[in-house]
Amino acid sequence: MKIVIDGMGGDNAPQSTVEGACLAVNEYGVDIILTGDETTLKNELKKHKYDESKIKIVHTTEVITNDEKPVYAIRRKTDSSMVVALKMVKNKEADVIISAGSTGALLSGGVFIVKRIKGISRPCICAALPTISGGVVMLSDTGANVDCNTQNLRDFAIMTDIYAKRVINIENPKVALANIGTEDGKGNDLVKSAFEEIKSIKGINFIGNMETREILNGVCDIVICDGFIGNIILKTVEGSVFSLFKKLKEVMTSTTKSKIGALMMKSELKKIKDLLDYSSYGGAPFLGVDGGVIKAHGSSDSRAIKNAVKQAIKLCEGNVVEEIKKNIK
Amino acid sequence: MKIVIDGMGGDNAPQSTVEGACLAVNEYGVDIILTGDETTLKNELKKHKYDESKIKIVHTTEVITNDEKPVYAIRRKTDSSMVVALKMVKNKEADVIISAGSTGALLSGGVFIVKRIKGISRPCICAALPTISGGVVMLSDTGANVDCNTQNLRDFAIMTDIYAKRVINIENPKVALANIGTEDGKGNDLVKSAFEEIKSIKGINFIGNMETREILNGVCDIVICDGFIGNIILKTVEGSVFSLFKKLKEVMTSTTKSKIGALMMKSELKKIKDLLDYSSYGGAPFLGVDGGVIKAHGSSDSRAIKNAVKQAIKLCEGNVVEEIKKNIK
Incomplete structure (x- = not known):
């Protein structure tokens, strides 16, 4: 099981996303990928104690903000921390994406990149x-x-x-x-x-x-x-x-x-x-797309990110995506 | 200016409607008509001190309940306290009706009896x-x-x-x-x-x-x-x-x-x-019908009824119905 966190998404990123990832690794022993600027993320990671084999960084150069038009941002910013993370879910390199970034962009990306499950009218x-x-x-x-x-x-x-x-x-x-x-x-x-x-x-x-x-x-x-x-x-x-x-x-x-x-x-x-x-309840799942997508609150702190990881783990363990496919047929 | 109160409408009627009418007469010196069973209303009125020239009873024999289908009730119970009161507004014998009875019935009655102002798509x-x-x-x-x-x-x-x-x-x-x-x-x-x-x-x-x-x-x-x-x-x-x-x-x-x-x-x-x-804000006005219609909360006490009367007075003094007619043209 692999969970990818949009490292640059959210009001408190990357502090909250990085610390949240470390807390989650320590508590749940899960493998996490962080997308975002490598130097920035590494500097943040230095502040925490965690199993280094469990967190991988995927370097990206762009960030999608809340002011941007969602569909336009998803199509244009192909090297953003969010789009790269979404593509990893699409390509099954990760099971779930967690993002505290733009809701509109994440939902558009869910539909245009991860894609709808066949038979679902709308996620x-x-x-x-x-x-x-x-x-x-x-x-x-x-x-x-x-x-x-x-x-x-x-x-x-x-x-x-x-x-x-x-x-x-x-x-x-x-x-x-x-x-x-x-x-x-x-x-x-x-x-x-x-x-x-x-x-x-x-x-x-x-x-x-x-x-x-x-x-x-x-x-x-x-x-x-x-x-x-x-x-x-x-x-x-x-x-x-x-x-x-x-x-x-x-x-x-x-x-x-x-x-x-x-x-x-x-x-x-x-x-x-x-x-x-x-924040104790993690994020909001985007159901009906062919992979795990969790929207964490824009103002998520590290604890909220950690809770979203817990939720992502349950989403995988519960085979939610597969179960939806089975039931929609 | 004349205000008609559906004397039997509401969870606490006729106690609340009668006491509310007395309070309003004493405080605002307004003329009030109460519709409902004459004996019942008279017995309630005996409990209060008020200017007897200011409150008139119009005897009715039926009551519309919350369980009844609104349109059906309005059409069938022609001698109900609500329908009789609505007709008084329609015939300009009263300027405003106040009812704490069935919301659905009052709105239906507003449309079918008092009638929509010409040019208003929906009240x-x-x-x-x-x-x-x-x-x-x-x-x-x-x-x-x-x-x-x-x-x-x-x-x-x-x-x-x-x-x-x-x-x-x-x-x-x-x-x-x-x-x-x-x-x-x-x-x-x-x-x-x-x-x-x-x-x-x-x-x-x-x-x-x-x-x-x-x-x-x-x-x-x-x-x-x-x-x-x-x-x-x-x-x-x-x-x-x-x-x-x-x-x-x-x-x-x-x-x-x-x-x-x-x-x-x-x-x-x-x-x-x-x-x-x-309750301190009186009732909810039903705007767009050709007369004053105020829906008081079902659980209105006498104070809420009194406040609805105050609101009815302002509705008349402000020429709200005429003003709507003028502006919708």
């Missing part, structure tokens, strides 16, 4: 939202496909179900459809037809429609929606939680009494923050 | 979300139209702009489009075309795309989206805030130390809860 990006009950809920799609049809949503359900079983170890994942009411027959045209379609998939534990007010309560394991809706849900949850914490912090420091109160509750409040901390 | 329901900066953001549409076209979103923008100016007294409302990125050209097909359309409306302060992670931060006054997305956003925000408060309560009472800490912060925490309390 999907699948984010894990931590719930207040201590678990996660997988949200598919969260932005790869802003306009979807019924077939797309059906494929998202099949792929995410496999991922949840094989990577998150959920035995019989509860699959729900994001909707504006729980009754059958609710929703817009797409959701109504997707309901019937997903219901008919054999081996899927479809529990029906779910209102997104329940999303953080852990009532299901997988929520299916088009990428526009999924992205809206993800950002609305993140934003609401962030805004509320911001306001909490503000009122907590507003009077002497509340400051003391806040101090006494500090460790308990930290528990909630940790519970809802996205 | 929209417009919810006010409290922000952490102490203001509100209006979200249109939040569920009346689950499948929308560009013209619909354009109409929502024009109508909500008028409402924000004339009812919430915002001088030059900042109008944004709910999207998955802030750059121009982002989003799905509908949002891309709506962007150009809304941008071209004269007199609208269009600030472009907004990511919903910003929704509670008060960065704009109006967010435009189709009813499916709007309903998802509304419920995701409500759900996230609710889940987080639930978790907060849990950890606050988990140890003796945190209990004391929580006690010391109690009044500050209550401030946040009050800030995000939806």
Whole structure:
């Protein structure tokens, strides 16, 4: 098993990617390839203790930034750390790519370089939202496909179900459809037809429609929606939680009494923050392409990169790509 | 000015509707009509002190419940408290209807009984979300139209702009489009075309795309989206805030130390809860029909009903319906 990390991708790269790689090598004993400027990466590697036989550098001269048009960047910057890493997955020199770089570029590269699995209408990006009950809920799609049809949503359900079983170890994942009411027959045209379609998939534990007010309560394991809706849900949850914490912090420091109160509750409040901390769940898998592609958060620190490696290992060990091929036939 | 309240609509009716009407009469000196079972309403009214000349009862024999199919209920239950109230608006015997009853039935009744304003492609329901900066953001549409076209979103923008100016007294409302990125050209097909359309409306302060992670931060006054997305956003925000408060309560009472800490912060925490309390903002106006229609929350208490009356008064005084007619031509 070989995992390639886009060494230059992300707000904190290459410090985070290199340190994350070292942490992962030490903890999981996995083989890692880092793509990026050799001198820069070597200088970073010098700062850490790790088994040198386990990390290989592949030198690249370009970097794709968040400002670039994804498809254009992927086609033009052929010697970028991301494109070279994607090609290694395509050529089976690596099993999984992890990148904290431009989401758009990684998804375009997934489709144009790694290529879609035959029979999959559209690959999907699948984010894990931590719930207040201590678990996660997988949200598919969260932005790869802003306009979807019924077939797309059906494929998202099949792929995410496999991922949840094989990577998150959920035995019989509860699959729900994001909707504006729980009754059958609710929703817009797409959701109504997707309901019937997903219901008919054999081996899927479809529990029906779910209102997104329940999303953080852990009532299901997988929520299916088009990428526009999924992205809206993800950002609305993140934003609401962030805004509320911001306001909490503000009122907590507003009077002497509340400051003391806040101090006494500090460790308990930290528990909630940790519970809802996205970075502990690694990255978002891009499912439906012919190789492992994991998008780590742009602001990933070394711990988040390490967790993404753990996820990549599970993706390989669980044969997720092969299993998707088998189930889509 | 006359306001009709669906006396039997809502989880807490008729107690909440009757008490709310009395509170409103005492505070605003407005004329109110209550529809519903005369004996029941009279018994409730006996519990309160109010100017008896200001409240009139119109006896009805039926009640529409949440379980009924909206269109069917509106057509069949012609002597229900909701339908009779809607007809009074249609016949100009009342200026505004307030109902905490079935949302679906009220919207159907708005369209089939009060009727659409000529030139409006689709009426929209417009919810006010409290922000952490102490203001509100209006979200249109939040569920009346689950499948929308560009013209619909354009109409929502024009109508909500008028409402924000004339009812919430915002001088030059900042109008944004709910999207998955802030750059121009982002989003799905509908949002891309709506962007150009809304941008071209004269007199609208269009600030472009907004990511919903910003929704509670008060960065704009109006967010435009189709009813499916709007309903998802509304419920995701409500759900996230609710889940987080639930978790907060849990950890606050988990140890003796945190209990004391929580006690010391109690009044500050209550401030946040009050800030995000939806009921203080009255109900959601149904804009684009030829009369005032306000949907109060199903669980409205008397204070929420009173606030909806205040909103109804502003809707009349601001000539919102006439202004929409003028601007849509």
